[in-house]
Amino acid sequence: MPFSLLKYGLRARHVAFRDIPLTPELKRSYDVVIIGGGGHGLAAAYYLSNVHGIRNIAVLEKGYLAGGNTARNTTTIRSNYMTEESIRFYKEGVEIFETMSQDLGFNVMFSQRGQLTLAHSEATLRSFHLRAEMGKHMGTRIEVVDVQTVKELCPHLNLDLGGQHEVMGGLWHADGGTARHDAVAWGYAKHASERGVQIHQRTEVTGFERAGDRVTHIKTNRGTIAAGQVLQAVGGLNGQVAAMAGIQLPIRCFPLQAMVTQPLKPFLHILVSSANLHTYLVQSSRGEVVIGGGSDPYQLASTRSTLDQKEHLAEGALHLFPFLHKVKLLRQWAGITDMTPDYSPIMGASPLQNYWLDCGWGTWGFKATPVAGKRMAETIATGRVPDVLKPFDLRRFDSFALLNEMGATAASH
């Protein structure tokens, strides 16, 4: 890489190149059609084309590339979950992030700075002990820490000693980190399109043609295409797209709101989260403080922010870091989260033979972008659901085999 870069730099004429090609004409037929051009869909396209040798792939994106929840999440990467099944899956995801920039030759700015979740009560501390022991058992770096260690990890934090939200300890997850969400999607899109994957932006799926228990054709606003296998990964619209294919999903939509402040000098070197205050903060590499965690209290499929939630987030942030009180907000937004009853995703088979689901990602989808893409690609390429995905099957609701991760989900619900 350094040598080729040097050669490129010394060359007399520089040829401009695009990482991601313009949207081509739709072909009549594809081996695999991926609905949803966000991180998950693009990661699946990358693994299908680069690892499994399937190149006749179309990625259909209703808007622009990675412009939905891939652009709206708050970029937390972690594996500090409660159940064995979840930790195994998310741990694999964190490990892919650790080498992603080298693997893709694309700087995703992964910063493994660790995540600290604060406990404001004995009850929270008890649940942290359970999560820490589960995490250690599964081989992740996680431990319960006392107030003194919290102070060392985050010297500017208001411990509120003797107050209503007194910090009594924390869950320190050294594997936690952040990455640049756009770059993750773009890196996957670049390498997928180099192998012939066609990315169709502004291409909205309007319906399906079925023959028995198979989807044969996908109708879009730009024409109808034939599809061998179909993967659905459309974030907030998962319920609606699945319904078009005749599949009911146990999903309810709530907006999740976030915002960033003006850039400040680096002061927050870790990710801080408080479940009691329904707030989490991380300082981006630009210095902006990203504040997230507030879900609207009722079902809504709108990406408008509300003053109530923004005030609530600001209140939580000010409680943890009172000196932020004069800092201005630069941007604020909301994303539509597709919440499942047990706060775990739905991955794997659907009631249709050639239609695969990667949905129900609620408020916790970004961290799983690489591992969901990798494992869904494996599923589609081999026709078999790998063991690590089996617990996330849609049919778990029929047999009450839920994977409860409500307590390990940072955002408020």
Place this chain on the structure above:
Amino acid sequence: MKLLTCPVNGPRNITEFQYLGPVRAASAEQPEQLIEALFYAENPLGVMREWWRHTPSNTVFIAERHTVSDQIAATYLPNRKPA
């Protein structure tokens, strides 16, 4: 400040209300509908009927609200839907 009209107390700040979820078609008391009633809640893009509670007066009522525009079309007490 978003307003919600309580059928008893009139328009009030929406922070005075508790959301109790969609009016369900499936009943958990019918064994064959149990799974649907527990896990498969209504989630339309459009007008949805849903339960709300005005917490200070403990008034439980139904609202018809659009889940994309967030506009509230009507609120009424159960079984007293206006014509």
